[in-house]
Amino acid sequence: MPIYIDLDLCDQNEDCPAATYCLYGALYFDHSENKLKYDREKCQNCGTCVNHCGPGALYYAKDDEELNMLVEELKRLKEI
Ligand code: SF4
Numbered sequence: 484m485p486i487y488i489d490l491d492l493c494d495q496n497e498d499c500p501a502a503t504y505c506l507y508g509a510l511y512f513d514h515s516e517n518k519l520k521y522d523r524e525k526c527q528n529c530g531t532c533v534n535h536c537g538p539g540a541l542y543y544a545k546d547d548e549e550l551n552m553l554v555e556e557l558k559r560l561k562e563i
Contacts, residue, residue: 485550486521492540495519501532
């Protein structure tokens with residue numbers, strides 16, 4: 484269940500609640516680059532972050548195939 488961050492929606496909040504709820508350090512604010520980052524190697528696929536993202540910028544998929552379909556669909560919807 485990889486996570487996808489829609490950077491058009493993410494508000495890059497350094498106090499991002501979604502990152503706060505990530506107990507594995509997989510979603511975090513990088514102060515040196517001033518942006519939210521996701522470390523897929525650390526992600527435990529719990530889905531908790533998705534439920535705590537205010538702007539609705541986080542999506543998850545059950546596998547890479549579903550993730551790719553999701554990203555393509557989001558791109559398509561933005562073109563409309
Ligand atoms: S799915 Fe769970 S482990 Fe992965 S980034 Fe979100 S909160 Fe962290």
